[in-house]
Amino acid sequence: MSKYLNYGIALFLLLFCFLSNASTNLLIFNRPADTPQARYVIDLMKMAYKEIGYEVHIIDFNHQNALVAANQGVLDGQLGRIADVKDNYPNLLKVDYPLFDFNLVLLKNCQQCQYEELKSLAIQSSYPAAQSYIERHPFNGDVIKVRNVTAQLNLLTQKRVEGTILLDFLLSTKHPNFNQTAFHKQVLMPMQSYHFVHKRHKAIIPQLTMVLKKLDENGTVHFLKSKYHLTEF
Template sequence: MKCAPALLLLLALPLRASELQLSVIANNVTHEEVWRVVQAAARRAGVTVVARMVPAERALALANSGVTDGDAGRIEGLDKQYPNLVRVPEPVFYYAAYAFAYNRLEVNAGWESLRGHAICIRRGIKLFESRTEGMPRQVLDDEGSILRMLRNGGCEVALLEPNNLAVKEEMAARPPLFQLRPPLEVAPLYIYLHKSHADLVPSFAEALKQMRRDGAIQNVPSD
């Protein structure tokens, strides 16, 4: 029995497009940028992605449990703590981590420069949690809480997003908040997928490599 041409065409098409719901850190300027790159890479990989904006700590828990299909924009090594996640080996973003203070502290020694100072960090940002482990620190839920703690003397140094509106306003106020330079670290961030979608890892990696080769990763348009 011969199939009609229309039926042959239908059989050649996928039954449905792959669609992934990825955890993305809510109210975080960096992860808004990361998400634009993820979307562009997904289009090249032939995958539809949608964002689920959630708090940083919860984002990883949801992805590891399979409630979401992965997490976008995280440091290397989290698959040890979250064993159901598989890292796409090509970076999606390079993140410059900056410290902020009301005094011009020297930070040329990177993270070691913070040792001996009381630090405020945002909960669930694994780069900050990992690099300040063993140092005196306050872990808070958002930039607003961190800035209040810093102003009130609860900490001497804060790890913040430079492009956050509240941070920019504080830098323009009197006395000004200083962005301490150079950055403490420039860290590659990665997409993690739940292990049930491990077959998509090579497609995402190749898409990101292509974008890096042709320069598209530097010129992802804003929405």
Template sequence: MLMGAQIFVAEAENNRPRLLISTIKHPQISLIEKDLSMAYSHLGIDLQFVEVAGEREFIVGNRGEVDGIAAKFSLVEQQLPEMLKVNVPLMNVEVYLVCASDSLCQQQILDDPTQTVGLLGGKNAMSFALRHRKIKRMELVSHAQILKLLELKRLKYAVLALSYQNIQMIDAAELQISLPAIYSDKVYHYLHSRYAGLLPEVEKALRKVVDDCPKKE
């Protein structure tokens, strides 16, 4: 259980305020963490990242147990009534069908009710992308678990959220990725509503960092 987040907790060594930000375990989350750290550093604020299961981020965010969420798809913001969206797109992320190396990797498989596809559990972009598909679903706890099961060939098919430009960050040698994407959306950073007064400064600083960095699409 996460301890309740303290607003602007001072670091002993340099007296800079620090915010606690939740993240998920994902091959590309480090790119977003880097952008966030740079933006908040411009405001004299340090960030501490804590890894949380994707579905649990909604709970700890709305309860205020963290000060913010590193990144979520815009389609889930109705599930975050206590959080404020920092209106700067961080990354364009697509949902892809990913297959074990020895499987026939064609998107028609998503309409075959005799097959099973792995995906991250909960209401998210992956479940949204499959909302009209007939394939059976196996909900798993992390992207890392999904990738491992594909590599071990214990799972033939999965849907994963990835930024295609940075797709080399997963070990694609043992996997197949079916093109085109089956769904695409942008991800945003969220702050708890107690930081409403800070939101304009964060948006300005984050927009500058994102605009100055190579496009992550």
């Protein structure tokens, strides 16, 4: 890890330690990319935490470093991540309630070629879903990691890569007018997003899980999903 990230983490610890001392029931999470899914999750988790006596504070934090910071305890967890993040970030504990469903999709320049036959792929470095898929489905080509969806699509349209793996909701939100019909689209697998907390908050997981299930049963989850026009897969 670079010294700059270490300095950044130390700074955040200094900035927010007084908040933690002032209120042990204050939890800090980074702001996710602005999508309907993110807005829904923020609303739902604020509501759920309030039910168990906690306040959620959302801060702007470098998304590229958010998982590392959460794993080190600088952040109190992650609002929504795929289940597999626990494999590489062992200090993050999953709350066993799926927040929303999405698809991991592959856009290819060639219609007939299969995933394993591609010579190059572009993936987004700050979202582990694509990397997790590649680790479980061997790929022998070049993997190019970029910072955002725009860079992925630029590489694809310029034919500098043969394919790119994307989260469908990020693609539709960030580039709603992108001409997907110009490429061959393949759904690699359905996935789900979960809430994670740092292990120091392990004791609140049963309460939080119970509240989320209650909010599901009483229609609150359905209301929030409808509010943000989320599609069930």
